[in-house]
Amino acid sequence: MSLADQVLAVNNDLPIRTDKPVHSGKVRSVYWLTEEDSQRLIKEKGYNVKPDAPLAIMVISDRISAFDCIWHGEGGMKGVPGKGAALNAISNHWFKLFRDNGLADSHILDIPHPFIWIVQKAKPVMIEAICRQYITGSMWRSYEKGEREFCGIEVPEGLTRDQKLPELLITPSTKGILENVPGVPAVDDVNITRKNIEDNFAAFNFKSADDIAYYEKLLKEGFDVISGELEKLGQIFVDTKFEFGYVEDAQGNEKLIYMDEVGTPDSSRIWEESSYRDGKIVENSKEGFRQFLLNYFPDADILLNKDRMDERFALARDNELPESALMALSKTYTDIAEKVTGEKIVLSQNPKAEIVAILREQYGLID
Structure with a gap:
């Protein structure tokens, strides 16, 4: 076979x-x-x-x-x-x-x-709830260009790439396109502040303003549970995305739950702790595959620039990637799962x- x-x-x-x-x-x-x-x-x-x-x-x-x-x-x-x-x-x-x-x-x-x-x-909460424990990826690229405010949170000067942040940051973005929310552009995956959510909690499908603090609590505690377990395995939980929604139980009680997937190599960055201590980043997540793509194609801007989506789709459609790249990724996924x-x-x-x-x-x- x-x-x-x-x-x-x-x-x-x-x-x-x-x-x-x-x-x-x-x-x-x-x-x-x-x-x-x-x-x-x-x-x-x-x-x-x-x-x-x-x-x-x-x-x-x-x-x-x-x-x-x-x-x-x-x-x-x-x-x-x-x-x-x-x-x-x-x-x-x-x-x-x-x-x-x-x-x-x-x-x-x-x-x-x-x-x-x-x-x-x-009933989904219309927020991609992103938690960051380290400054890397898109956040580092923006920081390097001089940005110091992320989703309404001021980040200090003098940070270096891939370093641990002073505290766990929640940097939410929209899930899907939300129309008529003041201060929030009607495009998918746009960064928002806590104040945006507080001022328009119903537009994000929160049942009450109190549930904003509850979602943040579930976010931080969920992050800590995964981070603590990964630490025991010699892994660093760098950042992740959570999604939430409301359901009713058999008695008709409405409750906020976790949904989609959590703590996976698709929705998170996970680093090898021993390598990190030696100043090297070894990815145990899809991020390694993203880096492979950025290095594999001569014009990385196609993959990073949202104004070039037609070219990007053509790149994915017209290029067969080496089997070795997909098998390396397979090993990353199965090893971390095991x-x-x-x-x-x-x-x-x-x-x-x-x-x-x-x-x-x-x-x-x-x-």
Whole structure:
């Protein structure tokens, strides 16, 4: 079996029973279950949600996205072997730790297979909640150009690249395009301040102004939980992105939960601590792949300049990356997942067939 066969690249064509369009993101696809199937599963499996809560099957893929593009490799490799299973395994591990530490629940109700989650519908908070413990990446590039204020927070003079910040910074940005919010441009992924959120909390889908402090608490405590665990593994948790949403439990109580994924090499930077002490950065996240792309193509500005998106999409479409680059990334993902979870990431021989069998036999979701 070739490596390309072990990659789940297309995940929006599964025969899961649904009466709505399949939503396909960069990495995950979402299949909304019929009302009948949602209610049956809630009853059969005893999920702690309202009896009529909409449920979905979320299927991860091995696709690799960077700089807003999907990349592919030689030999028909349309993704990175082991990536999907590694991402899910890491998220599952942190979500469980959050619950064990009394922080908050997640949107995940069930994990039938390493590639799939059964999730409840959440009303998302329209914020990409970014936490930074070190100055690097886009923040360093802006700092180097003279910027000293980030999302309304003043950062001191004299910082050097990749150094630890005096305190954990929350630098939120918008999730999606928000119209008619004073002081916030109607574009995706634009930086915002805490005051923007306070003044327009309902526009960001917060139920009350008090929930802003609660989301910050969940953010900081979640960051600390992951950071502490990674420290034990000789890793530094550099920065990450969290997402939140509201759901109702079986009793109809509304609660703020973690959603999307947490603490993964896709949503975070993770550095090798021993190398960092020696003055070198060894990335255990997708950041290493981003750096590879910046070095691989002669004109890195195409990848950094949002005014050149057409050229960027063409670059991703027309270039097969070396298999060695995708396999190096595969090792990064599976190694960090195995460190975090203490369990081996096993590559599926045929992920699609496995998913179909489980959802048919154990969940009755495929005719």
